[in-house]
Amino acid sequence: MKFKVKNFDIEIEEYKVVMNVLDVNEMGLMAGDRVKVKNKESVTAVVEMTDTMLPQGVVGIYDEVWKKLRIKKGEEVEILPAAQPESIALIKKKMDGNKLSKDEFYTIVQDIVDGNLTDAELTAFVTSTYIHGMDLDEIEWMTRAMVDTGERIEFDKHPVVDKHSIGGVPGNKVSLLVVPIVAAAGLLIPKTSSRAITGAAGTADLMEVLAPVSLSASEIKDITEKVGGVIAWGGATNIAPADDEIIEVEYPLSIDPYCQVLASVMAKKCAVGAEAVVIDIPTGSGTTVRTVEDGRKMARDFIELGERMGISVECVMTYGGGPIGRTIGPALEVQEAFCVLESMKGPHSLIEKSTSLAGILLEMGGVAQGAGKAAAEEILRSGRALQKMKEIIEAQGGDSNVSSKTIQVGDKKTDWLSPTGGYATEFDNKRLIEIARAAGAPADKGAGIVIHKKKGEAVKKGETLITIYAEKSWKLENAIREAQRKEPVIVEGMVLERVPDITETRIR
Numbered sequence: 001m002k003f004k005v006k007n008f009d010i011e012i013e014e015y016k017v018v019m020n021v022l023d024v025n026e027m028g029l030m031a032g033d034r035v036k037v038k039n040k041e042s043v044t045a046v047v048e049m050t051d052t053m054l055p056q057g058v059v060g061i062y063d064e065v066w067k068k069l070r071i072k073k074g075e076e077v078e079i080l081p082a083a084q085p086e087s088i089a090l091i092k093k094k095m096d097g098n099k100l101s102k103d104e105f106y107t108i109v110q111d112i113v114d115g116n117l118t119d120a121e122l123t124a125f126v127t128s129t130y131i132h133g134m135d136l137d138e139i140e141w142m143t144r145a146m147v148d149t150g151e152r153i154e155f156d157k158h159p160v161v162d163k164h165s166i167g168g169v170p171g172n173k174v175s176l177l178v179v180p181i182v183a184a185a186g187l188l189i190p191k192t193s194s195r196a197i198t199g200a201a202g203t204a205d206l207m208e209v210l211a212p213v214s215l216s217a218s219e220i221k222d223i224t225e226k227v228g229g230v231i232a233w234g235g236a237t238n239i240a241p242a243d244d245e246i247i248e249v250e251y252p253l254s255i256d257p258y259c260q261v262l263a264s265v266m267a268k269k270c271a272v273g274a275e276a277v278v279i280d281i282p283t284g285s286g287t288t289v290r291t292v293e294d295g296r297k298m299a300r301d302f303i304e305l306g307e308r309m310g311i312s313v314e315c316v317m318t319y320g321g322g323p324i325g326r327t328i329g330p331a332l333e334v335q336e337a338f339c340v341l342e343s344m345k346g347p348h349s350l351i352e353k354s355t356s357l358a359g360i361l362l363e364m365g366g367v368a369q370g371a372g373k374a375a376a377e378e379i380l381r382s383g384r385a386l387q388k389m390k391e392i393i394e395a396q397g398g399d400s401n402v403s404s405k406t407i408q409v410g411d412k413k414t415d416w417l418s419p420t421g422g423y424a425t426e427f428d429n430k431r432l433i434e435i436a437r438a439a440g441a442p443a444d445k446g447a448g449i450v451i452h453k454k455k456g457e458a459v460k461k462g463e464t465l466i467t468i469y470a471e472k473s474w475k476l477e478n479a480i481r482e483a484q485r486k487e488p489v490i491v492e493g494m495v496l497e498r499v500p501d502i503t504e505t506r507i508r
Helices: 021-026 063-069 087-095 102-114 119-132 136-148 175-184 203-207 217-227 241-253 258-271 292-309 330-343 348-364 372-382 384-395 429-438 473-485
Strands: 002-008 016-020 034-038 042-050 058-062 076-082 161-165 189-193 229-233 276-283 312-319 412-417 422-427 448-451 464-470 489-491
Touching: 002 063, 016 021, 016 063, 021 042, 042 063, 058 063, 058 076, 087 102, 087 119, 102 136, 102 241, 119 241, 119 258, 136 241, 136 258, 136 292, 161 175, 161 189, 161 258, 161 348, 175 189, 175 203, 175 229, 175 330, 175 348, 175 372, 175 384, 189 203, 189 217, 203 229, 203 330, 217 229, 217 384, 229 384, 241 258, 258 292, 276 292, 276 348, 292 312, 312 348, 330 348, 330 384, 330 448, 348 372, 372 384, 412 473, 429 448, 429 464, 429 473, 464 473, 464 489
Parallel strands: 002 058, 016 042, 161 276, 189 229, 276 312
Antiparallel strands: 002 076, 016 058, 034 042, 034 076, 412 464, 422 489, 448 464
16 A cells, blocks of 8 residues: 655654554554555564544654655655564574574574564563573574674774673773773774663763764774774664664663673674673672672683684673772763873772783783783883873874863762761662762763772761762752662761661650
8 A cells, every 4th residue: 555654753763653543454454563664665664553643544654764765755655564574483482492593593683683573572582581591502693693784894904802891880991091002002902882771881981071982883993993992882883783772672671681791792892803802700799790600600601602703702800899990970980091091090990900901902912921911001101001092082083182181070069978987898889870870970971979988998977988970950969869868888887777767666
């Protein structure tokens, strides 16, 4: 059937169209069925119904379909019933706990990339892998399918190295140091990173304080070969695009299936042409990997998957019981990292972790024989890393004259004081992130937290534990209320809870 087109100027992740209920009934369809929308090109979309928004003979087209078909004003489209994709049966097979073949994974991943699966169907697939898991064969096939259905970068220069952190630790700004150190040593490091999903700042959010991060695959290649490194947002590329679709449905469920973590990381690294990769696995309470034993298992699986994909992988388990450095939030973290680049003065945890990871990559890349950490420290101390970082910033379109003093943070702030004296004994990573997000991070680049007292440090009554920064007064108030809900930093001797609560119980 031919339909006139009405553009719904609304962006949604799925391919959907809206049809009058009478047209839907006439075609023998139901809401949720698939149709093929044909113009000069065609796309498969899911049907939504209305009895008031559109008259018969008119179809509502959301932006994603409109752009895909390049529809012009006044044009008509043909709509035909479409069959369910083969992936639906394969997803049910995985839901039943069965092993999928290499070809079956390729079918599912291709349908994800082509937009042939609804959010509900994709969620069913992700949930099935969360419940039943995948063996290493399946993880390898999933990884290869994710790589092959997107763009790949092939560098003319070598070696190419990369790093990844499993996450879960606030303030993990080490890429801002590792990338320029490694690039200054003559290696290529095309660092594609994510934005924060549940955290206060992803690496891409940090770099965006300094320069544009929405780069194409060809721009990543050109910049990396020109200056040695790049820090870009992976979501702006077509590198392993299925991974971004999977992350979208994982977020509302707050799940990150173990097998999908392995496939996601290695697909991105393979697609950018990495030959050697170091993977940071933070362990401890509040992190993604809770115990050292779990970390060792993950390391073994990453190393074996790397061997299958032709990538040399080394893993390091790092302390994840508290923030890296003393800042949480985009501009604050960048400011702290630049202080280290400028003077090598800053939190020991940040310098130690950054030079350790960079040192391993220098050894894996063949430019430091058994003394990688010392070489990384010298590159940092000499100012070569700072100069390289400025080259990267300029190559990505930022201002290379930036310094720790010119980086702007939120002008609204408040100090959170200790109610007692003693020692800082416990940090709640999750609470610190929640407070920083309430203040506006990561969307508000100047929002976040500065930590004045870290674990084990002496605290006097009335001393500042943290300072909360925000760009808007109402968001600062939100952050204060969030901090009041439950203490983010525990000082020895603090009263944590009163039982019974005197607001509920009175002596009679």
